[in-house]
Amino acid sequence: MSTFEFPESIKSRPTYGKLEKRAGKSYLFIADAEGAEAIIDLASTDQDLMTKSHVIYIPKDTGEKYQKKLNDLNIKQLYIGPSYSAAQSRILQTFEQAHMGLQVCLTGTEGLIGQALRDAIAAGIPHTSIQTEHRGSLGRRMQCVHCKGITEDVILDPFVCSHCGLNLFVRDHYSRRLAAFQGVCIDAEDPGNIPESVELYK
Numbered sequence: 001m002s003t004f005e006f007p008e009s010i011k012s013r014p015t016y017g018k019l020e021k022r023a024g025k026s027y028l029f030i031a032d033a034e035g036a037e038a039i040i041d042l043a044s045t046d047q048d049l050m051t052k053s054h055v056i057y058i059p060k061d062t063g064e065k066y067q068k069k070l071n072d073l074n075i076k077q078l079y080i081g082p083s084y085s086a087a088q089s090r091i092l093q094t095f096e097q098a099h100m101g102l103q104v105c106l107t108g109t110e111g112l113i114g115q116a117l118r119d120a121i122a123a124g125i126p127h128t129s130i131q132t133e134h135r136g137s138l139g140r141r142m143q144c145v146h147c148k149g150i151t152e153d154v155i156l157d158p159f160v161c162s163h164c165g166l167n168l169f170v171r172d173h174y175s176r177r178l179a180a181f182q183g184v185c186i187d188a189e190d191p192g193n194i195p196e197s198v199e200l201y202k
Contacts, residue, residue, distance in 0.1 A: 002034035002136045007201070009172045014114065016134040021046050024129075025101030028094055030116045032058040032084070034136030035108025036066035042105070043073050050075045054094060056087050058112065084115050091116065095123035107133040111141035111152055114179030121176075138200050143180040144168055150180055156197040158186045167194045 006015070019042045027049065029039050036057060043050050054077040057070060070078060081087040104120055106113045113132050120130055139153035149163025157170035161183065168183030175182065187193050 002037055004134065004138060004201075006134075012174045013172045014110065014132075014174060016113070016132045019105050019107060019131050019133045021049060022103050022131070024103035025052070025099065027053040027103045027105065028098075029053060029055040029057075029105045029107070030087075030091060030112065031055070031106070032108035032112040032136075033060040033062045034066075035112065035133075036062070036070060038107040038133045038135050039105075040066070040069050040073070047074075052076060055079070056081070056091060056094075058083060058087060058108075060109075084112055088115075088119070091119060092123065095120060095125060098123075098125065102129060104130045105133075106130065108135055109137050109139060109153070110134060111139070111179070114141060114174075114176070118176060118179045140170065140200070141180045142168065142170065142183045143175065143178055144183050146185060150178075151183075154183075155200055157200055158194060158197055159183070170200065 019038050021042065031039055039055065050073040053075055055070065055075050056079045058081055067080065079090060104125055106116045117130065137153065139155045142151045142154045144161040144164060144166060146166055147161065147164035149161060151162040154170060158167050159170065161168050166185045167187055169186040171182045171184060173182045
């Protein structure tokens with residue numbers, strides 16, 4: 001199973017639930033990687049749900065692992081794309097054309113959930129119509145507070161900024177506007193004094 005129970009943290013850190021069937025006229029699922037499992041699990045509870053659903057799926061490193069199962073769900077509209085940025089124009093258009101009664105379900109990595117949630121809120125989707133469920137990788141979408149560059153799928157703490165090369169401490173402070181956690185230079189006061197990197201949550 002690709003689920004993880006996050007430890008308690010500061011208030012700005014996002015929390016996630018579990019997707020559940022809610023009454024709605026239509027459904028939009030945005031998922032990546034193991035997020036497909038949450039869609040498949042939910043579809044198993046209601047065979048008619050997918051006939052009213054638009055699914056936007058980004059496989060990432062899972063390749064074609066879940067694609068046959070998704071194709072077998074009788075989904076009304078299924079889009080499979082290479083990245084969130086590649087799918088973003090479709091996502092924004094779907095939000096803009098949304099009618100009352102749309103239920104939005106976001107599942108997969110924190111990076112995907114954060115970006116889709118940011119775009120949904122900006123488009124005026126009511127927060128009561130949005131559900132989230134984390135599945136899969138614990139990698140974080142990190143912003144370097146020094147150069148403002150974004151590094152995707154960070155799993156080590158500290159890590160090297162992919163833009164400016166600084167060694168950054170992984171913080172739980174989260175920006176909903178940027179859909180990213182914040183990373184701060186770990187050796188600013190003592191250059192070169194950098195602890196060994198460890199995997200997040202280990």
